[in-house]
Amino acid sequence: xxxxxxxxxxxxxxxxxxxxxxxxxxxxxxxxxxxxxxxxxxxxxxxxxxxxxxxxxxxxxxxxxxxxxxxxxxxxxxxxxxxxxxxxxxxxxxxxxxxxxxxxxxxxxxxxxxxxxxxxxxxxxxxxxxxxxxxxxxxxxxxxxxxxxxxxxxxxxxxxxxxxxxxxxxxxxxxxxxxxxxxxxxxxxxxxxxxxxxxxxxxxxxxxxxxxxxxxxxxxxxxxxxxxxxxxxxxxxxxxxxxxxxxxxx
Amino acid sequence: xxxxxxxxxxxxxxxxxxxxxxxxxxxxxxxxxxxxxxxxxxxxxxxxxxxxxxxxxxxxxxxxxxxxxxxxxxxxxxxxxxxxxxxxxxxxxxxxxxxxxxxxxxxxxxxxxxxxxxxxxxxxxxxxxxxxxxxxxxxxxxxxxxxxxxxxxxxxxxxxxxxxxxxxxxxxxxxxxxxxxxxxxxxxxxxxxxxxxxxxxxxxxxxxxxxxxxxxxxxxxxxxxxxxxxxxxxxxxxxxxxxxxxxxxxxxxxxxxxxxxxxxxxxxxxxxxxxxxxxxxxxxxxxxxxxxxxxxxxxxxxxxxxxxxxxxxxxxxxxxxxxxxxxxxxxxxxxxxxxxxxxxxxxxxxxxxxxxxxxxxxxxxxxxxxxxxxxxxxxxxxxxxxxxxxxxxxxxxxxxxxxxxxxxxxxxxxxxxxxxxxxxxxxxxxxxxxxxxxxxxxxxxxxxxxxxxxxxxxxxxxxxxxxxxxxxxxxxxxxxxxxxxxxxxxxxxx
Numbered sequence: 001x002x003x004x005x006x007x008x009x010x011x012x013x014x015x016x017x018x019x020x021x022x023x024x025x026x027x028x029x030x031x032x033x034x035x036x037x038x039x040x041x042x043x044x045x046x047x048x049x050x051x052x053x054x055x056x057x058x059x060x061x062x063x064x065x066x067x068x069x070x071x072x073x074x075x076x077x078x079x080x081x082x083x084x085x086x087x088x089x090x091x092x093x094x095x096x097x098x099x100x101x102x103x104x105x106x107x108x109x110x111x112x113x114x115x116x117x118x119x120x121x122x123x124x125x126x127x128x129x130x131x132x133x134x135x136x137x138x139x140x141x142x143x144x145x146x147x148x149x150x151x152x153x154x155x156x157x158x159x160x161x162x163x164x165x166x167x168x169x170x171x172x173x174x175x176x177x178x179x180x181x182x183x184x185x186x187x188x189x190x191x192x193x194x195x196x197x198x199x200x201x202x203x204x205x206x207x208x209x210x211x212x213x214x215x216x217x218x219x220x221x222x223x224x225x226x227x228x229x230x231x232x233x234x235x236x237x238x239x240x241x242x243x244x245x246x247x248x249x250x
Numbered sequence: 251x252x253x254x255x256x257x258x259x260x261x262x263x264x265x266x267x268x269x270x271x272x273x274x275x276x277x278x279x280x281x282x283x284x285x286x287x288x289x290x291x292x293x294x295x296x297x298x299x300x301x302x303x304x305x306x307x308x309x310x311x312x313x314x315x316x317x318x319x320x321x322x323x324x325x326x327x328x329x330x331x332x333x334x335x336x337x338x339x340x341x342x343x344x345x346x347x348x349x350x351x352x353x354x355x356x357x358x359x360x361x362x363x364x365x366x367x368x369x370x371x372x373x374x375x376x377x378x379x380x381x382x383x384x385x386x387x388x389x390x391x392x393x394x395x396x397x398x399x400x401x402x403x404x405x406x407x408x409x410x411x412x413x414x415x416x417x418x419x420x421x422x423x424x425x426x427x428x429x430x431x432x433x434x435x436x437x438x439x440x441x442x443x444x445x446x447x448x449x450x451x452x453x454x455x456x457x458x459x460x461x462x463x464x465x466x467x468x469x470x471x472x473x474x475x476x477x478x479x480x481x482x483x484x485x486x487x488x489x490x491x492x493x494x495x496x497x498x499x500x501x502x503x504x505x506x507x508x509x510x511x512x513x514x515x516x517x518x519x520x521x522x523x524x525x526x527x528x529x530x531x532x533x534x535x536x537x538x539x540x541x542x543x544x545x546x547x548x549x550x551x552x553x554x555x556x557x558x559x560x561x562x563x564x565x566x567x568x569x570x571x572x573x574x575x576x577x578x579x580x581x582x583x584x585x586x587x588x589x590x591x592x593x594x595x596x597x598x599x600x601x602x603x604x605x606x607x608x609x610x611x612x613x614x615x616x617x618x619x620x621x622x623x624x625x626x627x628x629x630x631x632x633x634x635x636x637x638x639x640x641x642x643x644x645x646x647x648x649x650x651x652x653x654x655x656x657x658x659x660x661x662x663x664x665x666x667x668x669x670x671x672x673x674x675x676x677x678x679x680x681x682x683x684x685x686x687x688x689x690x691x692x693x694x695x696x697x698x699x700x701x702x703x704x705x706x707x708x709x710x711x712x713x714x715x716x717x718x719x720x721x722x723x724x725x726x727x728x729x730x731x732x733x734x735x736x737x738x739x740x741x742x743x744x
Contacts, residue, residue, distance in 0.1 A: 074699055
């Protein structure tokens with residue numbers, strides 16, 4: 001069974017239709033990339049899947065493990081295993097990152113019917129994962145994303161991903177604002193999480209991220225739907241030729 | 251539906267009658283006749299076996315009060331209070347003065363249990379060493395309605411020389427101290443509500459910490475308002491003599507009812523040379539029903555006098571209840587090098603109106619003060635910070651730092667900041683920072699994408715917002731406060 005199955009998905013924001021019949025099937029273990037010009041609806045897709053307010057689904061379906069995703073609240077989707085790495089991670093003043101991580105992990109575990117982690121177990125787990133992402137203890141003590149550099153914010157997203165153990169990871173422009181070293185750390189973090197029961201949807205404008213997170217399938221999105229699908233070579237072709245041919249391709 | 255819209259809807263539907271502590275205790279009560287005239291004042295004074303000088307003090311206040319006008323400058327609106335339609339004294343009938351908690355009226359014990367503050371347990375806790383990790387001992391002077399019903403740990407405090415008793419008792423047993431300090435911080439003529447309190451105050455706490463003594467335990471009063479239409483007029487007087495230290499905790503909840511309840515307390519703190527007083531409050535009185543009807547009117551005068559050089563007074567408050575809050579815990583920085591602090595969390599939801607803040611009056615040299623105020627408004631509530639910082643011309647090198655942050659939940663509530671800053675000394679340095687922010691949909695969505703429910707998300711964000719203040723509360727109080735904050739904001743988001 002497909003892990004994520006999106007069929008003929010239509011969605012709008014404030015009366016404006018952004019997704020116009022999008023189809024996408026991701027199987028467990030696969031990494032898909034969606035590329036496309038600005039305004040093609042890439043980020044909208046990630047928000048619709050995660051259930052953000054103001055994004056109204058007007059047609060079609062989306063299932064995770066065969067379960068209707070669109071009926072669920074955002075936190076229920078998270079518990080079911082959908083994770084969205086934000087393009088612009090949100091700052092939460094006064095809330096220590098460690099507290100945030102702990103609350104998130106335990107909320108999700110509770111919803112999944114699992115026991116909450118004990119403090120020592122949790123700390124051990126966080127330290128381990130944080131080390132892999134070159135995240136220092138000091139950063140975990142600071143308020144969530146407040147005063148973090150672009151790279152720190154993105155690494156923090158991947159840390160959350162690692163801790164919440166999702167089935168389906170959506171990365172929205174995770175490469176934006178990263179220098180090459182940060183990009184490598186983030187990509188390594190993602191690659192470490194690749195597993196046969198886990199799927200990835202990597203949304204990006206540029207091919208360079210895909211040099212590090214090598215996808216199984218590359219899609220081109222334009223004007224709210226997938227207009228072309230191919231292998232990793234498609235990304236290189238786009239890098240060379242640009243999106244010129246796709247701007248009006250709907 | 252956008253989260254903010256949902257919030258608004260939820261707030262509309264919030265049933266404040268779910269008020270957690272909305273129950274009444276059935277206990278026979280002895281009342282003064284309704285209304286207020288000289289005979290009421292005499293009745294109260296007689297009930298408490300007060301000496302003549304105290305009665306005169308009250309009567310003088312009463313005469314003064316009759317000439318005063320109710321203040322109208324605060325940003326609060328309420329139906330005019332008919333002062334002749336209230337009871338000014340109510341006391342539990344069985345007041346023979348139980349020697350231990352066992353002798354307490356079981357109904358009272360039951361009330362405390364509902365509130366989660368079983369006195370017996372506290373007494374046991376206080377004696378058990380392994381429980382002493384956070385705080386050594388908590389002494390409870392429980393005020394039930396208007397009369398102190400029980401005072402615990404008095405003996406132990408006595409060993410340290412600390413006097414901790416009801417103010418009525420203090421008037422009888424330590425008249426010299428009461429005469430010297432009562433009304434010395436909040437004069438009888440101070441303001442309408444304080445003057446009313448001076449005339450009819452029912453009971454309250456008295457603390458005296460002698461020279462050089464560090465009070466061996468946190469002193470704590472839990473009190474509830476009970477009995478219909480009973481104004482509650484607490485009077486608290488705390489004196490820290492030279493080099494003394496005391497931390498005092500005040501926490502309260504009230505049962506729900508239809509009639510508005512007037513509460514006009516007066517708290518006076520006196521810190522002599524190098525003394526320190528820390529006064530913490532968690533206030534959770536009945537805020538009224540869904541239409542805002544029936545909540546407590548809280549008109550409180552709290553003031554600390556840093557009378558001695560190098561003295562320090564610190565106010566920390568968590569205000570979540572009451573229909574109307576009118577409250578400005580203040581510090582008079584009279585002694586040279588004295589310090590004043592005010593840390594406040596004021597939460598308003600439903601139809602609550604909060605007008606609260608502080609005054610830091612710099613009179614001495616090298617005095618400093620710090621104000622951290624966090625206001626959270628939800629529902630259709632109005633939340634005002636009103637603060638005054640002033641430096642007398644002799645207050646050279648006065649320093650103040652003020653930070654007022656407001657957080658809005660939904661778009662039907664209001665947050666207002668009204669600072670008054672006055673420096674007559676050219677060497678004064680006053681800093682004022684203020685921010686107003688909203689819990690954004692993006693913030694909530696981010697939390698929910700990580701698995702937090704809407705309520706968990708709001709609680710997390712709010713706790714982050716108030717963290718700077720919570721950390722100034724004694725540990726056991728901080729936990730209670732955190733619970734209260736979550737309870738008060740329940741139903742404020744979709």
